[in-house]
Amino acid sequence: MKIGILSFISAGKRAEYEEIRLKKEAQALGHTARIFRANTCQLVYDRHHPSVLYDGQHFPHYDVMIPRVRLLKDIELRTAVVKQLQLMKVPMFNRYSSICRAKNKLRTLQILDHEDIPIPKTLVVHGPEYVDDAVKKVGGLPVILKSTAGSYGAGVVIAESKRAVHSALDALIASSWNNLILIQEYVKEARGSDTRVFVVSGKVIGAMRRQAKRGEFRSNMELGGDAVAVSPSSEMTDIALQATKALNLQVAGVDIIQTKRGPAVMEVNANPGFKGLEEATGFNIAREIIQSAVVYAKRQKAKREK
Ligand SMILES: Nc1ncnc2c1ncn2[C@@H]1O[C@H](COP(=O)(O)OP(=O)(O)OP(=O)(O)O)[C@@H](O)[C@H]1O
Ligand SMILES: [Mg+2]
Numbered sequence: 001m002k003i004g005i006l007s008f009i010s011a012g013k014r015a016e017y018e019e020i021r022l023k024k025e026a027q028a029l030g031h032t033a034r035i036f037r038a039n040t041c042q043l044v045y046d047r048h049h050p051s052v053l054y055d056g057q058h059f060p061h062y063d064v065m066i067p068r069v070r071l072l073k074d075i076e077l078r079t080a081v082v083k084q085l086q087l088m089k090v091p092m093f094n095r096y097s098s099i100c101r102a103k104n105k106l107r108t109l110q111i112l113d114h115e116d117i118p119i120p121k122t123l124v125v126h127g128p129e130y131v132d133d134a135v136k137k138v139g140g141l142p143v144i145l146k147s148t149a150g151s152y153g154a155g156v157v158i159a160e161s162k163r164a165v166h167s168a169l170d171a172l173i174a175s176s177w178n179n180l181i182l183i184q185e186y187v188k189e190a191r192g193s194d195t196r197v198f199v200v201s202g203k204v205i206g207a208m209r210r211q212a213k214r215g216e217f218r219s220n221m222e223l224g225g226d227a228v229a230v231s232p233s234s235e236m237t238d239i240a241l242q243a244t245k246a247l248n249l250q251v252a253g254v255d256i257i258q259t260k261r262g263p264a265v266m267e268v269n270a271n272p273g274f275k276g277l278e279e280a281t282g283f284n285i286a287r288e289i290i291q292s293a294v295v296y297a298k299r300q301k302a303k304r305e306k
Contacts, residue, residue: 001294002032004062006082008070011037017275019068021286029290036065041081050087064091064297066251066289067099069271072149075103091300093293094270098248102270106148106180108247109267115246117239118264120144120257121185131169132162134183144184145169147176151269153218158186186217187259194219194257194266197232197240198277198285201250201292204240207232208280221276229281232256236263243268250296251289 003026005019015023015035026033042053052059067082069075083096101107112119123134135143145168147155157172159165173179192212198205208227210219219225232240240254243265253272256263274285 001064001297002060002062003034003290003293004065005033005035006038006065006067006085007035008038008068008078011040016068016070016273018273018286021274021278022066022068022289025284025286026290029287029294031290031294034062038078038081041084043081043084050084052081052084052088059085059088062090063301064093064293066093066293067271069094069099069103071103072151072154075149076100089304091297093250093289093296095248095250099270101247102249102252102268104148105146105150105182105267109182111246112243112265112268115242117242117246118259118262120187120259120264120266123183125169125181125183126179127173128166128169131165131183135162135165138183138185141165142186142188144182144186145172146182146184147172148178148180148182149176152222153220156218158217187257187264189260190257192217192219194255195230195232195236195263196227196272196277197236197254197256198272198274199240199244199249199252199254200288201296202241202245203292204232204237205288206274206277206281206283206285207236207240208277227276227280229277233263239263239265250292 005022007015007019019035023033023035040055044051071078086092106124109119109122121138125131125134142158142160145157157168159168172181195209197207207230209230210225210227212219213224236256243254244252247268253269255266257266278285
C-alpha cells in the first residue's frame with residue numbers, strides 16, 4: 001500500500017520523531033511510505049476536480065494519508081489541505097473537522113459535555129467583566145486559565161489570587177487570536193499528575209501516567225514531567241474511547257485527570273506525540289498506527305466501490 005504522512009513542519013526542517021517512525025514502520029511492513037510537507041501543497045479549486053499540486057506537480061496517488069497537524073494557530077485555514085485531499089477521496093486517518101474540533105479546547109469541552117463525558121468544571125469568558133463570577137462558579141481560587149488552542153502546557157496558567165486571575169486573563173487574551181478564555185476548576189487532588197491514554201481505531205493501545213516535576217502543576221513531558229506506563233482503569237478506558245468517538249478521531253491522545261468525582265477529560269489531542277509512550281511502554285505505537293491505517297484505507301476503498 002502507498003502510505004503518506006502529511007507533515008506541517010516547514011519544508012527543509014527535520015521531520016518530527018513521530019513522522020520518521022511512522023515512515024520507517026510502514027516501510028518495514030513492506031509498504032511505500034513518504035512524508036509530504038503541507039506547506040509545499042497548492043490547493044486547486046476547479047469546480048468538479050478539486051486537486052492539490054505538490055511542488056508544482058499533481059499530488060501522487062496515495063491509498064491513505066496520516067495528517068500530523070503540529071499547529072497552534074490558524075488551524076482551520078492551514079489544515080484546508082486535509083479537507084482538499086478528503087474532497088479528492090483520499091482516506092485521511094484523522095479527518096479535517098475532527099482535527100479542528102480537537103485543536104479547539106472550547107469546542108472539545110462543549111462536545112464532551114454534550115455527550116455527558118466527564119470534564120473539569122469550566123466556564124468560558126470573553127473578558128474581565130465576568131471573570132470573578134466565573135471563578136466562584138468553578139469552586140473558587142486557585143483556578144486554571146486556558147486559551148482555546150495550545151500545546152505542551154503553553155497557554156495553561158494557574159492563578160492563586162484575584163489579581164493573578166486578572167493579569168493572567170489579560171496576558172492570555174493578548175497572546176491568543178481570540179478573547180475566549182477557559183476558566184477551569186483546579187483539580188488539586190491530582191497533585192500534578194494525569195494520564196495520557198492513546199487510542200487508535202477505537203482501541204486503547206497504550207497509556208502513561210505523567211507526573212509534573214517539583215514546583216510545577218503541569219505534567220507535560222516538554223515541561224520536565226515524568227511518565228510511567230500504566231494499564232488504565234475500565235472507567236478511564238471507557239471515557240477515553242467515548243471522547244475519541246465523540247470527536248470522531250481515528251488517532252487520539254486523551255488527557256485524563258483524576259478528580260474526587262472520578263476521572264475527567266481535560267482535552268483530546270489529534271496529533272499526539274508517542275515518543276514518551278513508546279519509551280515508557282516499549283510498545284511499537286507507530287506500527288499499530290500503520291496497521292490500523294491500512295485497515296481503514298481498505299474499508300474506505302470498499303465503501304467507495306460499493
Ligand atoms: N483543571 C486542571 N487542574 C489541574 N491540572 C490541570 C488542569 N488542566 C490542566 N492541568 C495540567 O496542565 C497540563 C496541560 O494542560 P492541557 O492538557 O489542557 O494543555 P496542553 O498544553 O494542551 O497539553 P498538550 O501538550 O497535551 O496538548 C495537564 O496535563 C495537567 O497536568
Ligand atoms: Mg494536554
